[in-house]
Amino acid sequence: MPIPAPNLYPPFNIIRLSHVVFGVKDPAASRAFYVDTLGLQVTDEDDSHIFLRAMEERGHHCMVLVKSEQSDVRSLAFKVYDEGELDRAYDWFAAQGHTVEWVERAYQGRTLRTQDCFGMPIELYFKMDRLPPIHQKYALYKGVKPLRIDHFNCFASDVDKAVDFYNQIGFRVTEYTEDEETGRLWAAWTHRKGGVHDLAFTNGLGPRLHHTAFWVPTPLNIIDLCDLMATTGYVANIERGPGRHGISNAFFLYILDPDGHRIEIYCSDYQTVDPDLEPIKWDLKDPQRQTLWGAPAPRSWFEDGSVFKDVTPVASDMEATPIIAP
Structure with a gap:
Protein backbone atom coordinates (compact mmCIF):
# COMPACT_ATOMS: atom_id res chain seq x y z
CA MET A 1 0.00 0.00 0.00
CA PRO A 2 1.53 3.36 -0.97
CA ILE A 3 2.11 6.05 1.65
CA PRO A 4 -0.87 8.46 1.57
CA ALA A 5 -0.35 12.06 0.51
CA PRO A 6 0.08 14.37 3.50
CA ASN A 7 -3.18 15.74 4.86
CA LEU A 8 -2.23 19.38 5.43
CA TYR A 9 -5.73 20.51 6.44
CA PRO A 10 -7.01 17.93 8.96
CA PRO A 11 -10.43 18.24 10.66
CA PHE A 12 -8.73 19.43 13.87
CA ASN A 13 -5.21 20.49 14.74
CA ILE A 14 -3.00 18.41 17.03
CA ILE A 15 0.29 20.24 17.61
CA ARG A 16 2.33 17.58 19.44
CA LEU A 17 2.33 14.63 21.79
CA SER A 18 2.02 15.62 25.43
CA HIS A 19 2.17 12.89 28.05
CA VAL A 20 1.69 9.25 28.95
CA VAL A 21 -0.13 7.71 31.92
CA PHE A 22 1.37 4.49 33.26
CA GLY A 23 -0.14 2.04 35.71
CA VAL A 24 2.67 0.97 38.07
CA LYS A 25 2.67 -1.64 40.81
CA ASP A 26 5.18 0.00 43.15
CA PRO A 27 5.21 3.82 42.97
CA ALA A 28 8.27 4.04 45.21
CA ALA A 29 10.28 1.81 42.88
CA SER A 30 9.05 3.79 39.86
CA ARG A 31 9.95 7.05 41.56
CA ALA A 32 13.47 5.81 42.26
CA PHE A 33 13.83 4.90 38.58
CA TYR A 34 12.34 7.98 36.92
CA VAL A 35 13.41 10.65 39.41
CA ASP A 36 16.57 9.46 41.16
CA THR A 37 18.04 7.63 38.18
CA LEU A 38 16.72 9.26 34.99
CA GLY A 39 16.32 12.76 36.44
CA LEU A 40 12.70 13.67 35.78
CA GLN A 41 11.25 16.32 38.12
CA VAL A 42 8.34 15.67 40.47
CA THR A 43 5.62 18.32 40.11
CA ASP A 44 3.10 16.70 42.47
CA GLU A 45 2.58 13.37 44.22
CA ASP A 46 0.34 11.59 46.66
CA ASP A 47 -0.15 7.98 47.75
CA SER A 48 -1.39 6.87 44.32
CA HIS A 49 -0.10 9.41 41.77
CA ILE A 50 3.26 10.87 40.75
CA PHE A 51 3.36 13.70 38.20
CA LEU A 52 6.64 14.26 36.35
CA ARG A 53 8.12 16.71 33.87
CA ALA A 54 11.42 17.06 32.04
CA MET A 55 13.77 20.03 32.24
CA GLU A 56 12.64 22.11 29.24
CA GLU A 57 8.91 21.55 29.68
CA ARG A 58 6.59 24.29 30.94
CA GLY A 59 3.48 22.12 31.17
CA HIS A 60 2.73 20.51 34.53
CA HIS A 61 3.56 16.96 33.44
CA CYS A 62 4.78 14.73 30.65
CA MET A 63 4.26 11.49 32.60
CA VAL A 64 1.79 10.38 35.24
CA LEU A 65 2.43 7.26 37.33
CA VAL A 66 -0.72 5.73 38.83
CA LYS A 67 -0.60 3.01 41.48
CA SER A 68 -2.14 -0.11 39.98
CA GLU A 69 -2.43 -3.84 40.55
CA GLN A 70 -1.38 -4.31 36.92
CA SER A 71 1.42 -2.79 34.86
CA ASP A 72 -0.38 -1.07 32.00
CA VAL A 73 -0.91 2.11 30.00
CA ARG A 74 -3.96 4.26 30.71
CA SER A 75 -3.65 6.70 27.80
CA LEU A 76 -1.44 8.54 25.33
CA ALA A 77 -2.18 12.28 25.34
CA PHE A 78 -1.83 15.03 22.73
CA LYS A 79 -2.12 18.82 22.87
CA VAL A 80 -4.33 20.64 20.35
CA TYR A 81 -3.91 24.16 18.97
CA ASP A 82 -6.76 25.90 20.83
CA GLU A 83 -9.96 25.24 22.76
CA GLY A 84 -12.14 25.07 19.66
CA GLU A 85 -10.10 22.20 18.26
CA LEU A 86 -11.42 20.00 21.07
CA ASP A 87 -15.00 20.44 19.89
CA ARG A 88 -13.98 19.71 16.29
CA ALA A 89 -12.13 16.60 17.47
CA TYR A 90 -15.17 15.47 19.46
CA ASP A 91 -17.41 15.83 16.40
CA TRP A 92 -14.96 14.04 14.10
CA PHE A 93 -14.38 11.03 16.35
CA ALA A 94 -18.09 10.73 17.09
CA ALA A 95 -18.91 10.83 13.37
CA GLN A 96 -16.40 8.02 12.81
CA GLY A 97 -18.16 5.88 15.41
CA HIS A 98 -15.54 6.15 18.14
CA THR A 99 -16.41 6.42 21.81
CA VAL A 100 -16.03 10.02 22.98
CA GLU A 101 -16.32 11.51 26.46
CA TRP A 102 -15.22 14.59 28.38
CA VAL A 103 -13.11 13.56 31.37
CA GLU A 104 -11.64 15.34 34.38
CA ARG A 105 -7.85 15.32 34.57
CA ALA A 106 -5.73 16.98 37.25
CA TYR A 107 -3.92 20.14 36.13
CA GLN A 108 -5.69 20.13 32.74
CA GLY A 109 -8.63 21.96 31.24
CA ARG A 110 -11.28 20.21 29.16
CA THR A 111 -9.99 16.83 28.13
CA LEU A 112 -11.44 14.59 25.43
CA ARG A 113 -10.99 10.85 25.83
CA THR A 114 -11.50 8.69 22.75
CA GLN A 115 -9.83 5.83 20.88
CA ASP A 116 -8.07 5.25 17.60
CA CYS A 117 -8.83 2.68 14.89
CA PHE A 118 -7.51 -0.15 17.10
CA GLY A 119 -9.22 0.91 20.31
CA MET A 120 -6.04 2.46 21.72
CA PRO A 121 -7.01 5.09 24.33
CA ILE A 122 -5.97 8.63 23.41
CA GLU A 123 -6.72 11.92 25.12
CA LEU A 124 -6.73 15.45 23.71
CA TYR A 125 -6.57 18.72 25.62
CA PHE A 126 -5.60 22.35 25.08
CA LYS A 127 -4.93 23.84 28.50
CA MET A 128 -2.50 22.47 31.08
CA ASP A 129 -1.22 24.35 34.13
CA ARG A 130 2.03 26.14 33.37
CA LEU A 131 5.01 25.98 35.71
CA PRO A 132 8.00 28.34 35.99
CA PRO A 133 10.89 27.47 33.65
CA ILE A 134 13.67 25.35 35.11
CA HIS A 135 15.83 24.76 32.04
CA GLN A 136 18.54 27.06 33.44
CA LYS A 137 18.38 25.69 36.99
CA TYR A 138 21.38 23.49 36.34
CA ALA A 139 21.61 22.30 39.93
CA LEU A 140 18.44 20.29 39.23
CA TYR A 141 19.92 18.38 36.30
CA LYS A 142 20.39 14.75 37.32
CA GLY A 143 20.72 11.34 35.69
Whole structure:
Protein backbone atom coordinates (compact mmCIF):
# COMPACT_ATOMS: atom_id res chain seq x y z
CA MET A 1 0.00 0.00 0.00
CA PRO A 2 1.53 3.36 -0.97
CA ILE A 3 2.11 6.05 1.65
CA PRO A 4 -0.87 8.46 1.57
CA ALA A 5 -0.35 12.06 0.51
CA PRO A 6 0.08 14.37 3.50
CA ASN A 7 -3.18 15.74 4.86
CA LEU A 8 -2.23 19.38 5.43
CA TYR A 9 -5.73 20.51 6.44
CA PRO A 10 -7.01 17.93 8.96
CA PRO A 11 -10.43 18.24 10.66
CA PHE A 12 -8.73 19.43 13.87
CA ASN A 13 -5.21 20.49 14.74
CA ILE A 14 -3.00 18.41 17.03
CA ILE A 15 0.29 20.24 17.61
CA ARG A 16 2.33 17.58 19.44
CA LEU A 17 2.33 14.63 21.79
CA SER A 18 2.02 15.62 25.43
CA HIS A 19 2.17 12.89 28.05
CA VAL A 20 1.69 9.25 28.95
CA VAL A 21 -0.13 7.71 31.92
CA PHE A 22 1.37 4.49 33.26
CA GLY A 23 -0.14 2.04 35.71
CA VAL A 24 2.67 0.97 38.07
CA LYS A 25 2.67 -1.64 40.81
CA ASP A 26 5.18 0.00 43.15
CA PRO A 27 5.21 3.82 42.97
CA ALA A 28 8.27 4.04 45.21
CA ALA A 29 10.28 1.81 42.88
CA SER A 30 9.05 3.79 39.86
CA ARG A 31 9.95 7.05 41.56
CA ALA A 32 13.47 5.81 42.26
CA PHE A 33 13.83 4.90 38.58
CA TYR A 34 12.34 7.98 36.92
CA VAL A 35 13.41 10.65 39.41
CA ASP A 36 16.57 9.46 41.16
CA THR A 37 18.04 7.63 38.18
CA LEU A 38 16.72 9.26 34.99
CA GLY A 39 16.32 12.76 36.44
CA LEU A 40 12.70 13.67 35.78
CA GLN A 41 11.25 16.32 38.12
CA VAL A 42 8.34 15.67 40.47
CA THR A 43 5.62 18.32 40.11
CA ASP A 44 3.10 16.70 42.47
CA GLU A 45 2.58 13.37 44.22
CA ASP A 46 0.34 11.59 46.66
CA ASP A 47 -0.15 7.98 47.75
CA SER A 48 -1.39 6.87 44.32
CA HIS A 49 -0.10 9.41 41.77
CA ILE A 50 3.26 10.87 40.75
CA PHE A 51 3.36 13.70 38.20
CA LEU A 52 6.64 14.26 36.35
CA ARG A 53 8.12 16.71 33.87
CA ALA A 54 11.42 17.06 32.04
CA MET A 55 13.77 20.03 32.24
CA GLU A 56 12.64 22.11 29.24
CA GLU A 57 8.91 21.55 29.68
CA ARG A 58 6.59 24.29 30.94
CA GLY A 59 3.48 22.12 31.17
CA HIS A 60 2.73 20.51 34.53
CA HIS A 61 3.56 16.96 33.44
CA CYS A 62 4.78 14.73 30.65
CA MET A 63 4.26 11.49 32.60
CA VAL A 64 1.79 10.38 35.24
CA LEU A 65 2.43 7.26 37.33
CA VAL A 66 -0.72 5.73 38.83
CA LYS A 67 -0.60 3.01 41.48
CA SER A 68 -2.14 -0.11 39.98
CA GLU A 69 -2.43 -3.84 40.55
CA GLN A 70 -1.38 -4.31 36.92
CA SER A 71 1.42 -2.79 34.86
CA ASP A 72 -0.38 -1.07 32.00
CA VAL A 73 -0.91 2.11 30.00
CA ARG A 74 -3.96 4.26 30.71
CA SER A 75 -3.65 6.70 27.80
CA LEU A 76 -1.44 8.54 25.33
CA ALA A 77 -2.18 12.28 25.34
CA PHE A 78 -1.83 15.03 22.73
CA LYS A 79 -2.12 18.82 22.87
CA VAL A 80 -4.33 20.64 20.35
CA TYR A 81 -3.91 24.16 18.97
CA ASP A 82 -6.76 25.90 20.83
CA GLU A 83 -9.96 25.24 22.76
CA GLY A 84 -12.14 25.07 19.66
CA GLU A 85 -10.10 22.20 18.26
CA LEU A 86 -11.42 20.00 21.07
CA ASP A 87 -15.00 20.44 19.89
CA ARG A 88 -13.98 19.71 16.29
CA ALA A 89 -12.13 16.60 17.47
CA TYR A 90 -15.17 15.47 19.46
CA ASP A 91 -17.41 15.83 16.40
CA TRP A 92 -14.96 14.04 14.10
CA PHE A 93 -14.38 11.03 16.35
CA ALA A 94 -18.09 10.73 17.09
CA ALA A 95 -18.91 10.83 13.37
CA GLN A 96 -16.40 8.02 12.81
CA GLY A 97 -18.16 5.88 15.41
CA HIS A 98 -15.54 6.15 18.14
CA THR A 99 -16.41 6.42 21.81
CA VAL A 100 -16.03 10.02 22.98
CA GLU A 101 -16.32 11.51 26.46
CA TRP A 102 -15.22 14.59 28.38
CA VAL A 103 -13.11 13.56 31.37
CA GLU A 104 -11.64 15.34 34.38
CA ARG A 105 -7.85 15.32 34.57
CA ALA A 106 -5.73 16.98 37.25
CA TYR A 107 -3.92 20.14 36.13
CA GLN A 108 -5.69 20.13 32.74
CA GLY A 109 -8.63 21.96 31.24
CA ARG A 110 -11.28 20.21 29.16
CA THR A 111 -9.99 16.83 28.13
CA LEU A 112 -11.44 14.59 25.43
CA ARG A 113 -10.99 10.85 25.83
CA THR A 114 -11.50 8.69 22.75
CA GLN A 115 -9.83 5.83 20.88
CA ASP A 116 -8.07 5.25 17.60
CA CYS A 117 -8.83 2.68 14.89
CA PHE A 118 -7.51 -0.15 17.10
CA GLY A 119 -9.22 0.91 20.31
CA MET A 120 -6.04 2.46 21.72
CA PRO A 121 -7.01 5.09 24.33
CA ILE A 122 -5.97 8.63 23.41
CA GLU A 123 -6.72 11.92 25.12
CA LEU A 124 -6.73 15.45 23.71
CA TYR A 125 -6.57 18.72 25.62
CA PHE A 126 -5.60 22.35 25.08
CA LYS A 127 -4.93 23.84 28.50
CA MET A 128 -2.50 22.47 31.08
CA ASP A 129 -1.22 24.35 34.13
CA ARG A 130 2.03 26.14 33.37
CA LEU A 131 5.01 25.98 35.71
CA PRO A 132 8.00 28.34 35.99
CA PRO A 133 10.89 27.47 33.65
CA ILE A 134 13.67 25.35 35.11
CA HIS A 135 15.83 24.76 32.04
CA GLN A 136 18.54 27.06 33.44
CA LYS A 137 18.38 25.69 36.99
CA TYR A 138 21.38 23.49 36.34
CA ALA A 139 21.61 22.30 39.93
CA LEU A 140 18.44 20.29 39.23
CA TYR A 141 19.92 18.38 36.30
CA LYS A 142 20.39 14.75 37.32
CA GLY A 143 20.72 11.34 35.69
CA VAL A 144 20.49 11.46 31.91
CA LYS A 145 19.32 15.12 32.04
CA PRO A 146 16.02 14.58 30.18
CA LEU A 147 14.92 17.72 28.34
CA ARG A 148 11.49 16.77 26.97
CA ILE A 149 9.25 13.91 25.99
CA ASP A 150 9.79 13.18 22.30
CA HIS A 151 7.61 10.39 20.90
CA PHE A 152 5.59 7.22 21.32
CA ASN A 153 6.11 4.01 19.36
CA CYS A 154 3.22 1.53 19.28
CA PHE A 155 2.79 -2.02 18.08
CA ALA A 156 0.04 -2.22 15.46
CA SER A 157 -1.52 -5.33 13.95
CA ASP A 158 -1.90 -3.44 10.66
CA VAL A 159 0.56 -0.58 10.08
CA ASP A 160 -1.11 0.44 6.80
CA LYS A 161 -4.37 0.90 8.70
CA ALA A 162 -2.61 2.93 11.39
CA VAL A 163 -0.96 5.24 8.85
CA ASP A 164 -4.25 5.77 7.02
CA PHE A 165 -6.12 6.60 10.24
CA TYR A 166 -3.57 9.02 11.63
CA ASN A 167 -3.05 10.61 8.21
CA GLN A 168 -6.72 11.61 8.35
CA ILE A 169 -5.99 13.68 11.47
CA GLY A 170 -2.83 15.24 10.10
CA PHE A 171 0.09 13.01 11.09
CA ARG A 172 2.67 13.08 8.26
CA VAL A 173 4.97 10.15 7.45
CA THR A 174 8.70 10.88 7.61
CA GLU A 175 10.22 7.40 7.19
CA TYR A 176 8.79 3.96 6.65
CA THR A 177 9.74 0.31 6.24
CA GLU A 178 8.11 -1.65 3.44
CA ASP A 179 8.10 -5.40 2.91
CA GLU A 180 9.24 -5.75 -0.68
CA GLU A 181 7.41 -9.06 -1.22
CA THR A 182 3.94 -7.87 -0.21
CA GLY A 183 4.22 -4.10 -0.54
CA ARG A 184 2.79 -3.72 2.97
CA LEU A 185 4.15 -1.45 5.65
CA TRP A 186 6.09 -3.07 8.48
CA ALA A 187 6.73 0.19 10.33
CA ALA A 188 6.13 3.92 9.91
CA TRP A 189 7.18 7.13 11.65
CA THR A 190 4.69 10.03 11.72
CA HIS A 191 4.83 13.53 13.20
CA ARG A 192 2.99 16.73 14.04
CA LYS A 193 5.65 18.87 15.72
CA GLY A 194 8.35 18.93 13.04
CA GLY A 195 10.65 16.16 14.27
CA VAL A 196 10.97 12.66 12.84
CA HIS A 197 8.03 11.43 14.89
CA ASP A 198 5.47 12.07 17.55
CA LEU A 199 3.91 8.66 16.93
CA ALA A 200 5.44 5.60 15.26
CA PHE A 201 4.03 2.16 14.50
CA THR A 202 5.75 -1.22 14.44
CA ASN A 203 4.17 -4.41 13.14
CA GLY A 204 3.16 -6.88 15.83
CA LEU A 205 0.62 -7.87 18.45
CA GLY A 206 -1.28 -4.67 19.02
CA PRO A 207 -2.28 -2.20 20.08
CA ARG A 208 0.45 -2.14 22.68
CA LEU A 209 2.93 0.58 23.59
CA HIS A 210 6.42 -0.29 22.39
CA HIS A 211 8.16 2.66 24.03
CA THR A 212 8.07 6.24 25.22
CA ALA A 213 11.08 8.37 24.29
CA PHE A 214 12.81 11.28 26.00
CA TRP A 215 15.14 13.73 24.29
CA VAL A 216 18.48 14.39 26.01
CA PRO A 217 21.23 16.95 25.30
CA THR A 218 24.01 14.74 23.86
CA PRO A 219 25.10 11.13 23.30
CA LEU A 220 27.47 11.55 26.24
CA ASN A 221 24.48 11.88 28.56
CA ILE A 222 23.38 8.43 27.39
CA ILE A 223 26.84 6.99 28.07
CA ASP A 224 26.76 8.54 31.54
CA LEU A 225 23.36 6.92 32.17
CA CYS A 226 24.76 3.50 31.25
CA ASP A 227 27.52 3.98 33.85
CA LEU A 228 24.98 5.11 36.42
CA MET A 229 22.55 2.23 35.80
CA ALA A 230 25.38 -0.32 35.82
CA THR A 231 26.46 0.76 39.30
CA THR A 232 23.10 1.41 40.98
CA GLY A 233 21.35 -1.92 40.47
CA TYR A 234 19.81 -1.30 37.05
CA VAL A 235 22.27 -2.98 34.67
CA ALA A 236 19.67 -5.68 33.83
CA ASN A 237 17.24 -2.92 32.83
CA ILE A 238 19.43 -1.95 29.87
CA GLU A 239 17.77 -3.76 26.96
CA ARG A 240 19.39 -2.39 23.81
CA GLY A 241 22.14 0.04 22.87
CA PRO A 242 23.70 2.46 22.97
CA GLY A 243 23.83 2.81 19.20
CA ARG A 244 22.56 4.85 16.29
CA HIS A 245 19.43 4.17 14.28
CA GLY A 246 19.44 4.20 10.49
CA ILE A 247 15.84 5.38 10.58
CA SER A 248 15.75 8.86 12.20
CA ASN A 249 19.57 8.95 12.56
CA ALA A 250 19.03 9.10 16.31
CA PHE A 251 21.52 8.07 18.97
CA PHE A 252 19.61 5.77 21.32
CA LEU A 253 19.42 3.63 24.42
CA TYR A 254 16.45 1.41 25.38
CA ILE A 255 15.83 0.67 29.04
CA LEU A 256 13.02 -0.94 31.05
CA ASP A 257 11.39 0.58 34.12
CA PRO A 258 10.49 -1.59 37.15
CA ASP A 259 7.14 -2.52 35.53
CA GLY A 260 8.69 -3.42 32.18
CA HIS A 261 7.56 -0.23 30.41
CA ARG A 262 10.17 0.47 27.75
CA ILE A 263 11.82 3.91 27.67
CA GLU A 264 14.02 5.18 24.87
CA ILE A 265 16.65 7.80 25.63
CA TYR A 266 17.14 9.67 22.41
CA CYS A 267 18.93 12.54 20.64
CA SER A 268 20.29 13.74 17.29
CA ASP A 269 17.41 13.25 14.86
CA TYR A 270 16.49 15.92 12.29
CA GLN A 271 13.81 18.50 11.44
CA THR A 272 10.87 17.66 9.17
CA VAL A 273 9.03 20.98 9.10
CA ASP A 274 8.49 21.32 5.33
CA PRO A 275 4.98 20.12 4.41
CA ASP A 276 6.22 18.67 1.11
CA LEU A 277 9.11 16.69 2.63
CA GLU A 278 9.29 13.29 0.94
CA PRO A 279 9.25 10.25 3.25
CA ILE A 280 12.36 8.05 3.31
CA LYS A 281 11.77 4.41 2.38
CA TRP A 282 13.68 1.52 3.96
CA ASP A 283 13.74 -2.16 3.09
CA LEU A 284 12.89 -4.50 5.95
CA LYS A 285 16.01 -6.57 5.39
CA ASP A 286 18.41 -3.61 5.33
CA PRO A 287 20.69 -4.27 8.34
CA GLN A 288 21.28 -0.54 8.85
CA ARG A 289 17.57 0.28 8.97
CA GLN A 290 17.14 -0.28 12.69
CA THR A 291 20.82 -0.08 13.64
CA LEU A 292 23.18 2.10 11.60
CA TRP A 293 25.84 0.83 13.99
CA GLY A 294 25.70 -1.14 17.22
CA ALA A 295 24.43 -4.57 18.20
CA PRO A 296 21.24 -5.81 16.49
CA ALA A 297 18.04 -5.54 18.50
CA PRO A 298 17.24 -8.54 20.75
CA ARG A 299 14.07 -10.58 20.30
CA SER A 300 12.47 -8.92 23.34
CA TRP A 301 12.57 -5.58 21.50
CA PHE A 302 10.31 -7.01 18.78
CA GLU A 303 7.98 -9.00 21.04
CA ASP A 304 7.56 -7.27 24.42
CA GLY A 305 5.34 -4.24 24.95
CA SER A 306 3.04 -2.56 27.47
CA VAL A 307 -0.65 -3.40 27.29
CA PHE A 308 -3.36 -0.73 27.35
CA LYS A 309 -5.82 -1.07 30.21
CA ASP A 310 -8.99 -2.95 29.13
CA VAL A 311 -7.80 -3.31 25.50
CA THR A 312 -7.19 -6.80 24.06
CA PRO A 313 -4.38 -6.81 21.50
CA VAL A 314 -4.74 -8.64 18.18
CA ALA A 315 -2.03 -10.56 16.33
CA SER A 316 -0.74 -9.34 12.99
CA ASP A 317 -1.12 -11.59 9.94
CA MET A 318 2.08 -10.22 8.40
CA GLU A 319 4.74 -12.92 8.25
CA ALA A 320 7.71 -10.77 7.24
CA THR A 321 10.39 -10.40 9.91
CA PRO A 322 13.32 -8.04 10.41
CA ILE A 323 16.86 -8.92 11.41
CA ILE A 324 16.91 -10.16 15.03
CA ALA A 325 19.96 -10.67 17.21
CA PRO A 326 20.73 -14.34 18.02
